[in-house]
Amino acid sequence: MAGSAQRIVTLGQANQGQSEPEHAKVEIDAIRKVFQTSRGEVVALHDTSLTIANNEFICVVGPSGCGKTTLLNILAGLDAPTSGEVRIDGTSIHGPSSERGVVFQQYALFPWLTVRQNVEFGLKLKSIGKGERRSIAEKYIESVGLKDFANAFPKELSGGMKQRVAIARAYAVNPQLLLLDEPFGALDAQTRTQLQVELLNTWEQEQKTCFFITHDVEEAVLLASRVVVMSARPGRIKAIVPIDLKHPRTQETRMSKPFNDLKNDIWSLVYQEYLDAKK
Amino acid sequence: MDNKPATRVGQMIDRIDGKVFLVVSFLLGLLVWQLVSMTKAGAVFAGPVDTFDAFIQEAKSGRLLEHIYASLFRVLGGFALALVIAIPVAFLMGWYRVCRMLVEPWIQFLRTIPPIAYIPLVIVAQGVGESAKITVIFVASFLVMVVSIYQGVRNVDVTLIKASRVLGAKDRDIFFHVIIPASFPFILVALRLGLSAALTTLIAAELTGAQVGLGQMIQEASLYFRMEIVILGIVMIGIIGFLLDKLLLFLERRLAGWQEVRSV
Numbered sequence: 001m002a003g004s005a006q007r008i009v010t011l012g013q014a015n016q017g018q019s020e021p022e023h024a025k026v027e028i029d030a031i032r033k034v035f036q037t038s039r040g041e042v043v044a045l046h047d048t049s050l051t052i053a054n055n056e057f058i059c060v061v062g063p064s065g066c067g068k069t070t071l072l073n074i075l076a077g078l079d080a081p082t083s084g085e086v087r088i089d090g091t092s093i094h095g096p097s098s099e100r101g102v103v104f105q106q107y108a109l110f111p112w113l114t115v116r117q118n119v120e121f122g123l124k125l126k127s128i129g130k131g132e133r134r135s136i137a138e139k140y141i142e143s144v145g146l147k148d149f150a151n152a153f154p155k156e157l158s159g160g161m162k163q164r165v166a167i168a169r170a171y172a173v174n175p176q177l178l179l180l181d182e183p184f185g186a187l188d189a190q191t192r193t194q195l196q197v198e199l200l201n202t203w204e205q206e207q208k209t210c211f212f213i214t215h216d217v218e219e220a221v222l223l224a225s226r227v228v229v230m231s232a233r234p235g236r237i238k239a240i241v242p243i244d245l246k247h248p249r250t251q252e253t254r255m256s257k258p259f260n261d262l263k264n265d266i267w268s269l270v271y272q273e274y275l276d277a278k279k
Numbered sequence: 280m281d282n283k284p285a286t287r288v289g290q291m292i293d294r295i296d297g298k299v300f301l302v303v304s305f306l307l308g309l310l311v312w313q314l315v316s317m318t319k320a321g322a323v324f325a326g327p328v329d330t331f332d333a334f335i336q337e338a339k340s341g342r343l344l345e346h347i348y349a350s351l352f353r354v355l356g357g358f359a360l361a362l363v364i365a366i367p368v369a370f371l372m373g374w375y376r377v378c379r380m381l382v383e384p385w386i387q388f389l390r391t392i393p394p395i396a397y398i399p400l401v402i403v404a405q406g407v408g409e410s411a412k413i414t415v416i417f418v419a420s421f422l423v424m425v426v427s428i429y430q431g432v433r434n435v436d437v438t439l440i441k442a443s444r445v446l447g448a449k450d451r452d453i454f455f456h457v458i459i460p461a462s463f464p465f466i467l468v469a470l471r472l473g474l475s476a477a478l479t480t481l482i483a484a485e486l487t488g489a490q491v492g493l494g495q496m497i498q499e500a501s502l503y504f505r506m507e508i509v510i511l512g513i514v515m516i517g518i519i520g521f522l523l524d525k526l527l528l529f530l531e532r533r534l535a536g537w538q539e540v541r542s543v
Contacts, residue, residue, distance in 0.1 A: 076445055098447030108442035112460045112537045121456070122446030153537045173446055 025209045026052040026075070026177060031084035033070050044070045045081070046234035057203055057210045059220035060228045061270050063277040067235025068213045072179050075211060076102050088176065098122055101170035105182040107162040109154040115141060115165050116150040122173035140168035143202065160191035167199065171206065180212040184219065196222055200249060217267045221259060222249055229269045232277040241266055325507035330514065333507040342496075347515060349492040350481055353409065354519075357416025358477040362470065365424040372425075373432025373462075374454065386425055394419040394480045398487050412484040412492075419480040420473035427472055431465020432458060464538055467531045471524060478520050 033045040045067040052058055060068050073079035075086055077096040085092045088099070109118050119137040128136070141150050144164035154162055163183055170178060184192040196219060203210060203223075214220050220227045224243045231238040243262060245253055253259050309327050316326030325333075337343035372379045394415055405411040435458055443457045485494025493512050500508035 076441075078441055078444065096441075096444040098445065100445060102442070102445040104438055104442060106438055108436075108438040110439060110442075110457070110460070112463070112535075121443070125447040125452055155537060169446070179445075 024051050025054040025056070025089065026050075026211075027087040027090075028052075028071070028075070029085050029087065031071070031074060031081045031086065033067065033074065033079070034082045043234035045074075046236045047084075048235070048237055049084075050228065050237060050240075052209060052211070053225075055207045055209055057212065057223055057225045058228060059212045059214055059224035059226075060230060061214060061217055061220050061266065062230030062235075062238075063232050063270070063274045064215075065235070065277060066230040066232040066273070068230055069181055070235065071230075072102070072181050072211065072213055075177070076100050076179050078102075098126065098173045099175050100177045100179060101173060101175035103163070103166050103170050103178070103180040103183045105185045107154070107159075107166050109162055109165055109169075111154050114151050114153055115146055115157070118154070118165055119169045119172050121169065126173065136172055137168075140172045141165075143171075144168045144198065158191075159187050160195060163187065163195060164198070167202070171202065171208075176209065178208050178210045180210065182213050182215065185215060192216075192219070197250075199223065200247075204247060217270055218254070218263055221245075221263045221266065222254065227262075227266055229266060229273070231273045238273065239269055323506055325510050329507040330510045333505075333511045337508065337511065343511075343515070345491055346493050346496045346512075347519070349489075350485065350494070350516075351519065353412045353416055353484070353492065354474075354477045354481050356409075357413045357480075358420050358474055360413070361417045361421035361424055361473060361477070365421050365428055365469070365473070366466065369425045369428035370432055370454075370458065370462075372429045374458070383429075386422060389418075390422045390426060395483045398484060402487065407488045407490075412481070412489065415484045416477045416480050420477040423476040424469040424473035427469035428462065428466055431462035431469070434465070435461040464531070464535045467527065467535060471527050474523055474527065475520065478516065478523075482516065 028048060028050040031045055031048045032043070035042045035044055048067070048071065050058075060071070062068055070079065074081050075093075077093050077100065080094075087093070093100075110121065113121065116134075116137050119141055120133050123133040123136055138147075138150070141147060144167060146161060146164055146168070149157065149161065154165070157165065167183070184195050187195065200223060210223075212220075212223060217227075221243055227241045227243060228237055229239040229241065230236065241262065245256075245259060245262075312327050315321070316324050316329075334343070368382070372382055397418070398415055401411050401414050405414060439457055439461060440453055443453050448456065481492075482494040482497075485492040486498050489495040493516055497509050497512035500506070500512065
């Protein structure tokens with residue numbers, strides 16, 4: 001752990017060092033979330049604050065029950081915080097909106113719609129005309145490599161293909177913020193690697209602020225501009241680790257020493273949390 | 280099914296088309312029927328030949344068609360009315376908690392009462408005409424359908440609703456573009472259950488008094504001990520139910536082929 005002290009910026013330092021990023025896109029301001037259960041109150045998130053810069057790729061890691069998904073739901077507007085607020089471009093959010101797209105672990109494709117109709121779903125709600133809708137959908141279906149499956153139904157697709165459709169669907173409505181809740185968690189290792197690379201490419205092209213939840217530390221280091229480590233009971237931010245590996249990140253990045261150092265450092269932080277959570 | 284039989288006979292059986300079995304099964308059924316009618320039970324249980332004769336006779340006179348028409352009119356009338364009302368009621372129950380809390384206990388309670396129990400009440404209220412029969416059939420199939428469509432609405436995957444919200448869907452959009460299509464397979468199941476309830480109730484309604492109809496035909500024939508006509512009536516009801524069910528299955532395959540698991 002000695003070597004990690006230089007690289008890992010703990011929460012306190014992070015706030016001092018970069019309390020006001022140049023273009024603060026998302027400000028998570030003292031969010032607290034308490035759930036009422038039959039066994040009393042459960043604090044899912046405890047005074048969580050985080051500022052995300054424009055076009056930043058944030059990865060959140062932590063043991064289950066650390067409130068990662070709760071935080072994502074609050075960012076999406078699907079859940080309201082007990083106290084505190086989330087501001088996007090300085091405006092606080094109330095309820096879900098197509099400005100904040102979500103990719104779910106279980107794909108959440110509409111099974112009665114074809115791939116194209118799924119991707120067009122959000123565009124239709126925005127009352128975008130048929131021709132434009134079609135060309136936007138086509139662009140994103142092509143970008144995820146599913147051109148030949150545009151008229152297929154979700155049941156005909158593999159898990160990886162379904163998640164590609166979900167990503168295309170989220171991108172198609174052109175959200176300012178993309179929230180991904182363990183999107184590759186249910187996929188096999190090979191497909192996951194492939195989709196990670198594709199997602200990075202898309203991120204580099206489209207320049208969108210991403211908030212990505214994962215269990216996989218290696219995935220977090222590969223994708224992130226900064227990795228947020230959370231701890232459980234109550235859920236809070238334990239550390240924020242900047243990942244200054246250069247882009248484009250490739251298979252070679254994975255082999256490099258800086259990559260593996262970061263991975264090991266973060267993994268030891270996360271592992272400590274797993275141990276604590278087990279107690 | 281997948282274990283290949285080792286014997287040559289087994290292999291031969293495996294190669295036979297499913298349709299052949301359907302024919303064989305049908306012929307075997309006829310044979311059993313014929314054998315039963317040749318025993319002592321034959322006094323009551325008219326054989327296939329007698330029944331077929333009765334069919335020709337009744338069909339030629341036009342009476343059979345009249346009965347079938349009357350019965351079908353009642354079944355489809357009551358059933359269609361029930362469907363048109365069950366869909367909005369079920370959606371309201373699934374969507375609004377207040378509606379669910381107020382309506383569901385009554386539906387669950389009434390559902391347990393066999394329609395035969397309230398047929399006399401309906402007849403006293405509405406007489407023995409068409410409207411009484413349609414009312415009874417309506418109530419029976421409505422209760423079955425509303426419960427099953429409501430289950431469908433309640434079972435809509437919450438993630439799909441979330442996914443549509445973050446794509447910009449409002450309540451109205453969610454209702455029309457998520458809830459309705461997602462519960463469509465349940466509506467089809469409800470149609471089949473409702474139709475079967477409608478047929479069951481039809482006969483009960485017609486047995487208690489009707490000028491015409493398959494139930495009435497059975498009732499009258501039994502008074503004169505025309506057992507071949509009784510059996511003819513029973514078989515006709517079976518065929519109608521079977522054909523309508525097949526029609527709905529066909530619709531399900533055409534309209535809800537997108538389902539991951541098909542319940543055929």
